[in-house]
Amino acid sequence: MRAVHHTLLFAYLSFIYLLAGPSTAYAANDVNVKVGSYHCPPFVIESETEKPSGLSIYLWEQIAAELGVEFEISHHELGELLEQVSTNTLNIGVSCISITPEREEILDFSHSFYETHLAIAVKQQGYLSSLKNILTNKKLLIVLGIAFVAAGVVGGIYYLLEHRVNDKLYSMRSKRAKMIEGFILGLLFITKGPFNYYEFKTLTGRVLTVLLAIFTTFFIASITAILASTFTLGLLNSDIKGPNDLANLRVGAKAESTSSLFLTSHSIVHQSFESTNDLLKALDNEQVEAIVADDAVLKYLIKMAKESGNYESLSVLPYQFEKQNYGLVLENNSPHREKLNRALLKIRQSPGWHQTLNKYFADK
Structure with missing residues (x-):
């Protein structure tokens, strides 16, 4: 037992x-x-x-x-x-x-x-290309269009109210010239801010000036912010505002990486490269127009390369997406x-x- x-x-x-x-x-x-x-x-x-x-x-x-x-x-x-x-x-x-x-x-x-995100890197363009992109930027054209329409409306209202009684603001003799003066007045009002209250002769014009003073304060601030963003991004690549804009560009990603999987899952055709260094070389040589990789890795490699005098024109765009955990x-x-x-x-x-x-x- x-x-x-x-x-x-x-x-x-x-x-x-x-x-x-x-x-x-x-x-x-x-x-x-x-x-x-x-x-x-x-x-x-x-x-x-x-x-x-x-x-x-x-x-x-x-x-x-x-x-x-x-x-x-x-x-x-x-x-x-x-x-x-x-x-x-x-x-x-x-x-x-x-x-x-x-x-x-x-x-x-x-x-x-370690936590990071996917990011997009592009090659900064030359001054002529940047200027072309800025001038053809849709957001910029829309903003300018809104500003000109608003200037025309404001100038037209003041013209109807003041052109018969206000020789100081409407000094031209012909009706066409006075209308041009009215548009200039409206443009200055929209871009610079309200005129002196006493510049206007009619009561309606003075009341409208006070009301527009409040409106244009916010309008000018909004326009300034949009234009600053547009010009800053235009120096990098005005065509890319996020991953959805990659569909019409030549894009690169590291083979078998989460970046490549992300692009594939979003039906974005892209070239695959064996290493991130190959990816950066392809972007610098303009073999591709944009590359997608982990934000931390891109920023580190580009920073170290610039310290050695390489890849001076490469930049990571200020858009992060698809969180990654290592x-x-x-x-x-x-x-x-x-x-x-x-x-x-x-x-x-x-x-x-x-x-x-x-x-x-x-x-x-």
């Missing part, structure tokens, strides 16, 4: 050990974790002469130290990296990898460690995700993490 009891106890302990084994695997010092990465500055910065660095590399190194594991990092392209993690050839994927429902079906992700990629149903996430959350609260964020993204 005692022998049976010992046998059952041994079987029970063995079962508990098997259950506990996978969850403690990352805590053993002799475990060598296979980590895959792909070049995605500033999250993973790879070179032929130095070991990988970047925000994601820093995060994983701190997690590995927290869990007490050894690891080796190998370089992969994005598609290959995701495939090898999904087939358990690699244990962890480290880079700027967006968490998406499609990827969640075959992979596990850690908690998000996470570490794990094999599907990974038993290590909870322990890794606890370490990740702890590291994100550390001063070292905030210093590293500032290192790569300050003044971006």
Whole structure:
């Protein structure tokens, strides 16, 4: 009977050990974790002469130290990296990898460690092209049209009220000349503001002046804001106001990226490039008119390139869309995700993490 009891106890302990084994695997010092990465500055910065660095590399190194594991990092392209993690050839994927429902079906992700958006980059145009775009900008033409119509209406009203009694404002002799003076008066009223109350002879004209004084204050402020926005954006690319405007342009995106998936899902035909650097080169060489990529990556790469005297005319447009959350990629149903996430959350609260964020993204 005692022998049976010992046998059952041994079987029970063995079962508990098997259950506990996978969850403690990352805590053993002799475990060598296979980590895959792909070049995605500033999250993973790879070179032929130095070991990988970047925000994601820093995060994983701190997690590995927290869990007490050894690891080796190998370089992969994005598609290959995701495939090898999904087939358990690699244990962890480290880079700027967006968490998406499609990827969640075959992979596990850690908690998000960085949030960004998709963005559009364009090549700034020359002065002549910018001037042409500004002059043909539909919004600008509409604003100018409204201003001229309003000037004609205001000038016409004052002409009917004042042209017979006000020789100071209507000094020309011919009726046509006085009508031109009336239009000029209306244009000045709309663009500059109300005239002196005492410039008008009729009571109706003076009452109208007071009422228009209130209206034109807001009208002029609105027109100024619209024109400032139009001219600023016109210096970049007046044809692009958001992702919907990409349909009629030559657009580029990184192959197998969330940017490419976004464009495909919105039926926007685009060219695919192997790397973000190839993407930037294509834009600078005017092979494409706009590129779509993660905002943080675009801004960092363009900023670093400009510091080296390259890509001086490339700019990221002030439109963000399609939020992206970056996470570490794990094999599907990974038993290590909870322990890794606890370490990740702890590291994100550390001063070292905030210093590293500032290192790569300050003044971006």
